[in-house]
Amino acid sequence: MRKRILLLTTAFIIAVSSLPGVAFADTDVDINEISVSTDSSGDSERGLTGGTDGSDQAVDVTVSTDAEGQDETDGKKNKSKDTEVTATDADENLVGTQSRTSGFVGGYKLTGNGATDILNVAYAQIDRKRKDFGYTEDWCADFVSDCAKLAGNASAIPADGLVMTLRTGVIKAGGTYQTKANARPGDLIIFDWPDNDDPNHPATYYDHVEIVCENSGGYITCIGGNTRTSTYPEGVVSKTKYATTYIKEVIRPNYKQTTQTEAPSISGVKDPPLQMKKGTFFEVHGTVTCQKKLQEVEVYVYDEKGKKVTGKTVHPKATFFDLHTVDDDVLFSDLPLGRFEYRISATVEGAPYKLYSKWFHVVQKPSSTIKAVPMYRLFYGPTLEHFYTSSTHERDVLIERGWRDEGIGWYAPEDSNTPVFRLYNPVLKDHHYTTSVFERDSLTERSGWIYEGIGWYSDDEKTVPLYRCFNPFITSGAHHYTTANNEAQHLVTVGWKHEGIAWYGVKKS
CATH class of the missing domain: 2.60.40 (Immunoglobulin-like)
Structure with missing residues (x-):
């Protein structure tokens, strides 16, 4: 076992130290970042973090835990051992149920189609956390039922704060079980994390619920609340791409056509110049x-x-x-x-x-064109960290101190509406970069990171993607960013996780 760990560690170090000096653009993949951690508190929801730009993420798992007794016939009700649990209809009588629709943001459009509308409501909430809504409990089930309520389909997904009884209520309201292959937008996905299963407590087999937004290529992409990591311990709304391993059930609610056609909306706004x-x-x-x-x-x-x-x-x-x-x-x-x-x-x-x-x-004086700023990439062997800066002075000082110059990693716009924030952790001796204000504030408020200001800007036109990779086995240098998708894919072959697009660069002027 020790030999295997030593070999794996050696492979990671060799992979990091042998990264090519200059990265080239490759736009084949558009999957957002994700990091996974085990959270033992609350209702044992698997920790997932939202992407840097709010789009989908990929989660690959390898242990099969599908529940026994699931009927794989499309549109028919499952006769598994847990469907006899009763659920009340009145919100105020449900223990542990919270409705916080007043904490939801708007800007979404309601079409009258239940499956479309629940997703429109959920999409508008991406990257918002528990305190933004006002929930004070584990809230994945509350979030789903509140989305349904705002979409005009509270009867299809009766309010319930417990996943097990929420899905029972959906079935009693006319919902049907579906196969994983038949999952479609608006369906509900019920997850089971097997590490906490207890035969004496049926609820432990129903750990998390999210709303399907896409089913393609063997993955099901969902939007859900209370997805948690060490960075977001109270949970956040995120869009995540899942392999089907931990999916216990797929349920299609009995959505009704609604007459409401529009939420508060805005039109004709004149944008200020950049x-x-x-x-x-x-x-x-x-x-x-x-x-x-x-x-x-x-x-x-x-x-x-x-x-x-x-x-x-x-x-x-x-x-x-x-x-x-x-x-x-x-x-x-x-x-x-x-x-x-x-x-x-x-x-x-x-x-x-x-x-x-x-x-x-x-x-004082607007420029006629946005200048392309070269971003210098450096590597430091003792800490395995890659560092990025637009400052030639900072680059030269680090080279004198033993950092290896790896050339220009990409070109950033001189200005945009999307800043990339730079943070430093003196304990880990590592830098972190993010476009998310929420992630920046969470790291600085809770995790000992120091905000060092805006490092550079991301291209609002999304011209050249910067891919983000994560190595869960090291602390310093755990994240790597590159425009070369082939470089990112190489890292995946030696144990890194491909976390998708972190931000965007521009083409050289």
Whole structure:
């Protein structure tokens, strides 16, 4: 056993130290990042983290744990040992059930099709965590039933905070069991993590539930709440691509066609330029509409710390609001130099909806073109870390200190709406890079990482993908980034995990 561990460790070190010096673009794969950790707290949901850009992730598992007795006939009810558990219909009578629809953000459109609408609601919540909604318990089942409620299909997925009795309620409401191969968007996936199965406690065979959004190539992609890692111990909404190993059941709810056709929505908004010259008069345009009366509409410009700089809150008490009526109150011309967010939100029946967000820079003199900035890649053998910087001075200092110059890794845009944040952990002696404000804040607040500022920017046009790989067997240098998909695939062959696209570069000017 020791020999096997030694051989594996040696293979990882050789793979890291032998990475090619210059990476080349390859756009074959578009799978988002994921890291997996075992979480023994709560209802034993397997830890999964959302992707850097909110799209799907891949989880490969190798141990088969499908429950016995599952009927693999499409559309027929399963007669397994657990379907006799009863569930009440009233939310307030369900122990451990929480409804937090008031904490959901809007901006989604309802079509009247139940399967489409529950996914539209769920998509709008990606990257939001437990405290954003207000849940105080393990909330994967609560999240699914709340999505159904907002989609107008509460009867198809009766509210229940326990996965086992949630799926029983869905079957009693007319839902049907499906095969894994027949899973389609809007279906529910029930997961079983076998490490906590206890014959004396049936609920331990029903650990997690998510909503199917795609079934392709032997993988089922889902959206779910309370997917957890050490970074997000309280859980986060993420979109994840799963192998079918841990999938216990596929259930198709009995969705009803609804008459509601639209949630609060926004149209006709004028985007601020990416670079706005200081003193520019920029007009506010657009309309906010809703079938129900708008209680409140907020139109503000925020600074990088999330503080309101200029704007206004209005109370239309109508189903329509013309944003141009607050044009004199949103003073773009008074903004100082810096980076800002133009944000529009609305409140309907006490529920807040973030409808629009656009980041921009106030500058003295806008440039006519976005400059391509070379990003230098270096490697340090003692810590196995790859480091990335646009600074020639920083590069030269590190080379003098023993780092190996590996040339230009990629070209980054000089500016964009998507900054890549740089963090450092003095204990691990490692750097980490992310476009996620949530991930940045979680690491700095809980895990001892130091925020070092914006390292560079990601291309909003998504021209050249930067693939992210993860090595679970090392601490420093555990993440590697490259534009070369062949390099990323090589790392996978020696034990790394392909975590998808972290950010985007540009082509050389």
